[in-house]
Amino acid sequence: MAFSQFDRVPNHYAGSLIQRIKDFRLEEGKRSLAPTRLPIGGLEILIPRHFGFCFGVERAIHMAFAALDEHPDRHIHLISEIIHNPLVNRDLQERGIRFLFDEHGQRQIGEGQIGEGDVVLIPAFGTTLEIEESLQRSGIDPGDPHFRKYYDTTCPFVSKVWDRGEQLGREGYTIIIHGKFGHEETQATHSHTRQHTRTLVVRDREEAQALAAFILGEVGPEEFAGRFAEKWSPGFDLRRDLKRVAVVNQTTMLAEETQEVASILREAMRRRYGEQRLEHHFADTNDTLCYATNWNQNATKALLAAKPDLAVVVGGYNSSNTSHLVEICSQQMPSFLIENSGELLSPQRLAHFDIHHKERVFSEGWLPAGLPARIAVTSGASCPDVLMNQVVEKLAGFYGYGQAEISAGLERLSLVDQVVSGKVPS
Numbered sequence: 001m002a003f004s005q006f007d008r009v010p011n012h013y014a015g016s017l018i019q020r021i022k023d024f025r026l027e028e029g030k031r032s033l034a035p036t037r038l039p040i041g042g043l044e045i046l047i048p049r050h051f052g053f054c055f056g057v058e059r060a061i062h063m064a065f066a067a068l069d070e071h072p073d074r075h076i077h078l079i080s081e082i083i084h085n086p087l088v089n090r091d092l093q094e095r096g097i098r099f100l101f102d103e104h105g106q107r108q109i110g111e112g113q114i115g116e117g118d119v120v121l122i123p124a125f126g127t128t129l130e131i132e133e134s135l136q137r138s139g140i141d142p143g144d145p146h147f148r149k150y151y152d153t154t155c156p157f158v159s160k161v162w163d164r165g166e167q168l169g170r171e172g173y174t175i176i177i178h179g180k181f182g183h184e185e186t187q188a189t190h191s192h193t194r195q196h197t198r199t200l201v202v203r204d205r206e207e208a209q210a211l212a213a214f215i216l217g218e219v220g221p222e223e224f225a226g227r228f229a230e231k232w233s234p235g236f237d238l239r240r241d242l243k244r245v246a247v248v249n250q251t252t253m254l255a256e257e258t259q260e261v262a263s264i265l266r267e268a269m270r271r272r273y274g275e276q277r278l279e280h281h282f283a284d285t286n287d288t289l290c291y292a293t294n295w296n297q298n299a300t301k302a303l304l305a306a307k308p309d310l311a312v313v314v315g316g317y318n319s320s321n322t323s324h325l326v327e328i329c330s331q332q333m334p335s336f337l338i339e340n341s342g343e344l345l346s347p348q349r350l351a352h353f354d355i356h357h358k359e360r361v362f363s364e365g366w367l368p369a370g371l372p373a374r375i376a377v378t379s380g381a382s383c384p385d386v387l388m389n390q391v392v393e394k395l396a397g398f399y400g401y402g403q404a405e406i407s408a409g410l411e412r413l414s415l416v417d418q419v420v421s422g423k424v425p426s
């Protein structure tokens, strides 16, 4: 495993085929972004250099299973899904963990139903200060060092964004959060950052352009407020709070979009206040995307250069980082987001998630009928390897190949040489 210190992550999340590929990449092309080629007869499976569980996800799963092992006699609650993967969440629920909130943010277990001695876990995305206050009313102290160490699974890369927001807020900037407003992480960042300064959430380049138009006086306050009023912090004053801005991100956004959002706002400030005063009005900082988002997105782009016929991306439907991998793949080929191999219904029919319309749909004739065929398979940062493993095996089966051909292919793993490889950050 990449992060062996997290020894409570269950073995059944690993996949032997995927592990062989990871081991191969430790020996060969460790620092290259070139994808790995797995030949199975006339089928080529291409696996990007980076995919699957990230540091923060492994750490959160490890902490949740450690809590279960160590407190078999206590009620254990999670604020909500620990990560965005249904297999992992189901596993935890089957072992007795209960969620305080459902996926729509509706409270399922009241403050008074948390008993003395109960354990509450904060998920990897972190949580809001309002929920932390609610925990305090239930007798749980989220600020206690023991709680932080054993039960707060907030990814350190998420809390780093909060620290960045705090620092910029203290310097007098209003924080523009590039993120999905309803996403748990963005809610948490919005909540923690607004302790220190005014904040506003912007989802994409279109919303960044709407904000820029307001800064430049091209749209009036009423029109702007109609669109953004729910997305800013209490007490936000449009005339006062958009004179000095800084951008931070939800850690899993699309890197190009994040850069574009920042440059749209930078340009608006330059036009409004002039080049000389730009530094005072716009904090030119690096993005706050996490390492896993950058690695997985860069590795997925390298995959495109190998020109696969199609891409299958495995992960939760509500996983932000996974949906961005689908977006990248879709630039070049038919790309399908599936939760598990059960959605590969037949070589003719596939169930998958439409990331634009946010619904599960079916596609016919999705698989190339003949060989040779070249299929990219990857997974999001919250997806256990076993699910990707099963997808590769099922794809091979659709072409009539079984374990013998897969095993032979694993002996012939190679790097896709036509990719101009980049260096992996150390």
Ligand code: SF4
Pocket (backbone or CB within 6 Å): 054, 055, 056, 057, 124, 155, 156, 157, 158, 251, 252, 290, 291, 292, 293, 321, 381
């Ligand atoms: S995707 Fe990044 S921020 Fe999110 S849990 Fe993984 S490492 Fe942490």
